[in-house]
Amino acid sequence: MIFASQQSPSHDSEPMNQTTRIASTAPDQARLQALEAQVARDLELLNLPPRNWVPAIERDGVAVRDVVVIGAGMNGIAAAGALIFKGIGNIAMLDANPPGQEGPWCTTARMDTLRSPKTLPGPCFGIPSLTFRAWYEASFGTEAWEGLYKIFNRSWQDYLGWLQRVLALPLTHEARVTRISPAQGLLRLTVERPEGVQTLLARRVVMATGRAGAGGLDLPGFVDPMLFPDLAALAPLPIDFARLKGRSIGLIGGGASAFDNAAMALEQGAARADMYVRRSVLPQINKGRGSSGPAYYFGWEALPVEERWNLVAYMYDAQAPVPHETVKRALRQPDFHIHLGTPTHSARREGGQVVLRLGNDGAREVRHDFLIVGTGFVVNLDRVAELAEFAQHIARWQDRYTPPPELRRPDMAAFPFLGPGFELLPRDGSAPPELGLIHLMNYGAHASHGGIASDIPGVAVAGDRVATAVLRHLFLDEAGALRRELEAFDEPELEGTPFFVPRDDGEF
Numbered sequence: 229m230i231f232a233s234q235q236s237p238s239h240d241s242e243p244m245n246q247t248t249r250i251a252s253t254a255p256d257q258a259r260l261q262a263l264e265a266q267v268a269r270d271l272e273l274l275n276l277p278p279r280n281w282v283p284a285i286e287r288d289g290v291a292v293r294d295v296v297v298i299g300a301g302m303n304g305i306a307a308a309g310a311l312i313f314k315g316i317g318n319i320a321m322l323d324a325n326p327p328g329q330e331g332p333w334c335t336t337a338r339m340d341t342l343r344s345p346k347t348l349p350g351p352c353f354g355i356p357s358l359t360f361r362a363w364y365e366a367s368f369g370t371e372a373w374e375g376l377y378k379i380f381n382r383s384w385q386d387y388l389g390w391l392q393r394v395l396a397l398p399l400t401h402e403a404r405v406t407r408i409s410p411a412q413g414l415l416r417l418t419v420e421r422p423e424g425v426q427t428l429l430a431r432r433v434v435m436a437t438g439r440a441g442a443g444g445l446d447l448p449g450f451v452d453p454m455l456f457p458d459l460a461a462l463a464p465l466p467i468d469f470a471r472l473k474g475r476s477i478g479l480i481g482g483g484a485s486a487f488d489n490a491a492m493a494l495e496q497g498a499a500r501a502d503m504y505v506r507r508s509v510l511p512q513i514n515k516g517r518g519s520s521g522p523a524y525y526f527g528w529e530a531l532p533v534e535e536r537w538n539l540v541a542y543m544y545d546a547q548a549p550v551p552h553e554t555v556k557r558a559l560r561q562p563d564f565h566i567h568l569g570t571p572t573h574s575a576r577r578e579g580g581q582v583v584l585r586l587g588n589d590g591a592r593e594v595r596h597d598f599l600i601v602g603t604g605f606v607v608n609l610d611r612v613a614e615l616a617e618f619a620q621h622i623a624r625w626q627d628r629y630t631p632p633p634e635l636r637r638p639d640m641a642a643f644p645f646l647g648p649g650f651e652l653l654p655r656d657g658s659a660p661p662e663l664g665l666i667h668l669m670n671y672g673a674h675a676s677h678g679g680i681a682s683d684i685p686g687v688a689v690a691g692d693r694v695a696t697a698v699l700r701h702l703f704l705d706e707a708g709a710l711r712r713e714l715e716a717f718d719e720p721e722l723e724g725t726p727f728f729v730p731r732d733d734g735e736f
């Protein structure tokens with residue numbers, strides 16, 4: 229038997245013409261409807277979803293949600309779907325963005341295609357008709373699938389939107405959670421909507437808030453904040469590239485995002501782009517790909533703390549390489565220049581330009597019309613507005629484990645130390661008990677659970693893990709009520725047979 233490869237296609241199969249950011253043809257609506265009928269049939273065959281089993285509760289006449297999922301990107305979808313498929317259907321899902329703009333894919337992601345192989349199934353809950361491939365083949369045909377090299381950003385976004393719809397997720401867009409507060413054994417969410425501020429009560433919250441959701445974007449201390457917004461931008465935020473036409477762009481950072489922003493600026497008419505990279509050699513091997521698959525997805529969290537930390541440090545040191553497609557895209561531009569082994573010492577404003585001082589001693593000076601800072605994301609829960617009432621009480625890795633000096637990695641030590649179901653854990657006994665009702669299912673989970681809550685390959689594992697943990701917690705909370713319900717359950721199985729004994733005392 230031949231199994232489909234989970235690996236990326238070889239460089240040789242990379243077509244030179246897949247350079248647009250959108251699939252060019254419209255989806256075939258008739259075939260999509262047929263797929264949706266197949267999804268309904270598959271769910272029927274699997275008896276999904278089961279009935280809701282969690283007893284409904286109210287507080288002061290206000291209905292309480294079993295779970296509120298914050299974020300409707302792929303991780304939010306994976307969590308919400310897994311909850312519903314476990315009979316936890318009294319949930320709400322909130323996303324700050326309008327429909328079709330959840331996550332980075334069609335707004336700030338500037339690559340041509342995803343880096344992941346097209347064969348990844350996506351958050352499909354093990355159901356073939358919910359896979360990316362099923363959706364793509366229905367939308368564009370099997371020939372288009374065969375010809376597809378890697379997934380277009382737009383296709384991935386559309387697929388996720390389709391999942392939201394066919395799973396009938398209870399999603400409210402343009403609903404930004406600004407604060408999560410303890411509320412006597414529950415959580416109160418403050419939600420900003422176009423029509424005003426609302427509150428919502430929940431027994432549990434899943435924060436599927438994305439790459440920036442555990443601390444935001446990194447602005448290195450050597451970059452003068454006064455450069456923003458007219459002379460500088462952070463790479464993961466919206467940038468008006470039309471404004472950069474004919475101008476000279478400096479970029480700090482050597483990751484995929486810096487490359488993509490340089491290429492995008494040049495493709496849109498910038499005069500030149502100079503990328504300043506501290507490293508003298510770019511990372512070569514993608515250890516994330518090397519560790520993708522069931523072993524690390526399910527095993528990482530089971531490792532003893534010191535071994536997990538050793539792995540965290542190993543992955544941190546290896547760093548992820550830039551996809552070769554991204555590098556080639558930038559190199560196709562004659563005005564792209566990369567300066568390896570060139571750390572930026574400072575970036576400041578002078579005479580309407582950006583002045584960069586380069587090298588550790590800042591001896592060399594260059595000028596640009598605009599600066600793009602591509603230094604990525606930070607994990608620091610003190611900076612997460614939604615968690616302001618809990619942050620000081622949340623356990624971080626540095627609270628739970630002191631590594632030997634050679635394995636100290638301060639950036640990673642700031643990651644939260646999460647429980648087996650992505651729950652926040654208390655730093656000490658002074659933490660509000662409601663802290664453990666929050667599940668952090670974003671990049672901040674990396675040190676505790678590996679890559680499953682941040683990248684596409686492990687998304688279904690993370691969704692199921694968080695939903696299973698929520699189920700277990702709710703079951704324990706409701707054990708008394710569920711037992712009473714069980715005792716009251718009295719459908720006589722043997723009625724109609726000679727062995728039927730009618731009950732006379734209210735008990736069997």
Ligand SMILES: Cc1cc2nc3c(=O)[nH]c(=O)nc-3n(C[C@H](O)[C@H](O)[C@H](O)COP(=O)(O)OP(=O)(O)OC[C@H]3O[C@@H](n4cnc5c(N)ncnc54)[C@H](O)[C@@H]3O)c2cc1C
Pocket residue numbers: 298299300301302303304322323324325329330331332336337338341342343344403404405406436437438439441464485614669670671681682683684685
């Ligand atoms: C540019 C870029 C390219 C990437 N490419 C790949 C790739 O090719 N392959 C791969 O495996 N991974 C990739 N990743 C990593 C990862 O897969 C993505 O970051 C992905 O978007 C993570 O999904 P998510 O659901 O966790 O978060 P997101 O898709 O970011 O969704 C989070 C959602 O939460 C919402 N939200 C956040 N805060 C709030 C709030 N307070 N209230 C309400 N809503 C809120 C946001 O509006 C957003 O829609 C990439 C990441 C980036 C940034």
